Amino acid sequence: MNSDVVLSMKNITITFPGVKALQNVDFTLRKGEIHALMGENGAGKSTLIKVLTGVYTRDSGDILLDGKSINNRSPEEAQQNCISTVFQEVNLCPNLSVAENIFVGHQPKKGIAIDWKKMNDRSAEILSGVGLTHIDVTRALGEYSVAIQQMVAIARAVNFNCKVLILDEPTSSLDDHEVANLFAVMNKLKSQGTGIIFVTHFLEQVYEVCDRITVLRNGELQGEFPIADLPRVKLVSTMLGHEFNELASIRSNRQDDSAESGKETIIRAVGLSHTGTIKPFDINIKKGEVVGLTGLLGSGRSELVRTLYCADKPDSGSLFFKSKKVKASEPIDSMRSGMAYLPEDRKEESIIADLSVRENMIIALQAKTGVFKLLPIAKQNELAEKYIKILNIKTPSPETLIKQLSGGNQQKVIIGRWLITHPDFLILDEPTRGIDVGTKTEIQKLVVQLASEGMTIVFISSEIDEMLRTVNRLCVLRDGKKVGELSNDNLTQQDVMAAIAGGDTNGN
Amino acid sequence: MKKQLMAVQLLKKKLDGSNFLLFVTIALFVLMYIAGIIIFSDAGFDNFQTFLNMLIDNAGLIIAASGMTIIMITGGIDISIGSVVGLVCMMLAYTMQNMGMSAWMAITLVMLFGIIFGAVQGFLIAYMKLQPFIITLAGMFFCRGLTAMISVNQIAITDNATFLGMASKDIHLLVGSTVNKHGVRMYPFVHPSVIIAIITLVFIWYLCKYTKFGRNLFAVGGNEQSALLMGINVRRTKFTAYVLNGFLAALAGFVFCLNTTSGFVEQARGFEMDAIASAVIGGTMLTGGVGTVVGTFFGVLIKATIETYIRCNGTLSSWWNKIVLSALLCFFIVLQSVFIIIKNKKKN
């Protein structure tokens, strides 16, 4: 047994009803290394983590921590075995104070009573250690933004000074400055000998900070590689299992039909705003255009489109749709005019978990038709089957409950939901977030195809190269304000970065 | 100037969040009490004993509502408390009066019952993950029926000297005495039940603020999934909460019986709703994660003030008690919800 190894998982197998989630997977973590765990959705990354931390019970396989066999039957045991975890969703209690959240389960004591002063002071110290100063630790966690909450979660995990630290997609809600803070903390822990498991979708972050990569695909181990041995293209092809140049072909297609002058203006917004989220903005979009919105986290991209769609009712300004003034106060009004909106958070705002794929698909069309005119079941089935085919949705049947599908397929169902309403104007907010590379490609191709058929699309994505592949024009937002537009003529990532940052090269 | 600014900031901070709701509750009680003194001055409202009588009459409710607060903090509910109180009274009456058991034996027996009953409910809710409303609903049915099984008729405790001695014992306070019209110095008094209630309040307050178990209650009520992932044994926490609550319900029953010295089938019907109303008026939220026994105590006092109003008035029938309490409850509920809406708007 290599004394360098702190965690060794061998032959891990776990099955859920009908699905082999993990099959004979091995995973090795060394002391003082940052080890990336990667794979598409459904590959089994989250499952492996949950087996390790005691949320799931494995069917077979061994886990050895520092050479000793362990079996975590609950998160409590995992913590006692010195494995601490930061999950993708902030798993803290919003009603407790920041200090309490850091110290839940091991509050400092004075005799038998909890020592609040010591807890508050220690928390402030710990938070400044992860780069968070000016945080009032006595306030309820729920009063802070998701990004700060996530940093507190990280601070809590780091405070345990554990042998193994697991970070499951910790950067989804963080901006670049906070990500840099996080990497600084990770490197410090690494130098102290902690083994870190880093689960992420972001390729650049992996190459910036990791030493090794383990790739899973369809519940099976594809391989473990030192980072130097695995350039990006090879990584992606290992994850997908085949050569990968479709992305390049999309781009060239897009550039070909970018000449579309003289088309009618579909959307014209003048001074539209929503208090507290997006300052008054103007935007003009022509029929068949694909417009991208980009900017840092919190710059107002989602808020802008929500105001267009009336998911948040605009507080000022006017909106013209197909040259007619729009008087919308609820999403149903926008839908009736011909708009459609795919929200960023599909779990919270799109997916109706206990309903079937068919019901999830036709619900928007049904709402448009009216409550008393139920769509005949034959028509519902026809529509569902049609779009399952078009979008290549993997589901046992249209009657399967949507919650049993994988994330990518769920997203496709929601896209189908909106396509069924035959909108003139489609808003896609992070349609490829948390989705495997294969589905990402399909969605990007779909966007390009719909635009060529005359649909007007607004596309938001954190991955700039995704947008560069699909849009005609990029709108740049900063701090809740639209600050500029770039047309996509040989635009590069550098150009966009500069526009987002704004000012001169000194960053002013 | 700077010191004043800091003081204002500190006050603002103290009044932020759930503290604000507590402040409203306490302010309301004080206002109602002062109004009572003004309106009912001739009915003796301004007498310190009136306030103490509120405590004496509601000692049982204070204890029961404390238990309810703990349960509501974890995000659960217990609507069986009233029936447990009724059953405990009947058990005490039957064992002491009909079976001739000694007072201390009877009391120990009912406390044991409370713990076991709480454990059964706690097991079903925490380990079998059944819904608290349904289980405590069944518990309520169970205890009511059991009370009727013991005896359909009222049993008055007349023979047990120890118990009756406890029930009628006046503990005189050394301050706040007045001289009545006969020139005799009257000291204000309380009953042992009030002492028990106060001790319970302090104990629960300490538990919630300074023990790991207490803080775990808040975590579980705030976000159960997160609490689990943070390493809290959620099942054990909830189970213990219900066991503690069972004990408190039995204690409340004992104290209740000290007041009524009898047991009968319809006793304490609707008691659980008084407890819930007190907790909600006191700022405890049914969604869990927020609450304090201090607030609950003032909720009980507000309810007692309403009753005293109506008693002093004399003309209104007792249904007005329920109607006024409901109206007040409505007010506080809407206030809580408006408060949350404002907070959410500010966050955005």
Place this chain on the structure above:
Amino acid sequence: MRQSLKRSQLLLPVAALILMLVINVIITPSFFNISIKNGVLYGYTIDILNRSCELIILAVGMTLVVASSRGTDISVGAVEAVAAAVCVRLLGSSYDAYAVPVVFAVFMCLFAGAACGAFNGLLVSKFNIQPMIATLILFTAGRGIAQLTSARAINGVMVPGQILYVRMESFKYIGGFIPGCVMPTPVFIAAAFVLITMILLRKTALGMYIETVGINPKAGRLVGINSTLIIFFTYVFCGFASGLAGLISSSRIYSSDANNIGLNMELDAILAVALGGNSLGGGKFNIAGSVIGAITIQALTTGLYAMGVSADQLPVYKAVVVVLIVTLQSDEFKRVWGVYKLRRAAARGAA
């Protein structure tokens, strides 16, 4: 596919009902006998069906409230009393004629129920107040309001808190028998109500909307469903159902007894919904299940009476049976049972 899913949902409620019927037959061998006496149907089964009507109506209303708002309406019993008080008060106590046309009184009775439902609905849908808390208000105040409505002139002064009687014979038809009809009227009323409800829910998109709002209200709003209106509607509907049940109850005793009409019915209604396989956490619902649950509870009650249990002691047995059934239906129990079966199979396989 949807049908077979529905069938498996109904499996446990139906099994529970069959169990109750079997127990009844064991206690009373003549349980299934039906005869005609005095021109009307007689028999234990008829009796159970008759007496379960108010509960069926309440359970249907409660099902929709639970489904859309993920909470329960604990005021239904008190609202029954309010509606009954309004109806009886309007009809008057004369032996010769009604003080107002019966149709008007019935309408006001149902309207009163719906109005109470609207009050609850407003608090829940517009102010986002938790259902159990919002309905706690009417639960506490409702009977008081019913008492105040049940006022009679005594020595020239209106004294509230009386029990008012309706002396006209035709009023008793609602809760009893229409002359010439062998089946009790409540059964017709309940059947019609259930049927109309099921048609309303499944032949329009209303059922799907209610489920959507219960499962994910945010998503519902973004696809164009007016969640607020849907939730408000379910509470008004539940209030209406309480009014209907109150009408039947008061007709049975041809009076308004504000203390006893609908007593403990809210608890029975919630139990019926849970026994029917519906999740009290909202979302998917099943009306047929709630109806079966209501009849099951009534069958249990009848069986216990037949065993000599008194009305006061009845709740003990109800409690035990309900806990048993809810435990057996629960996910946790199914999981434990599944693990137990796996271990048994593994042990047998190893042997």
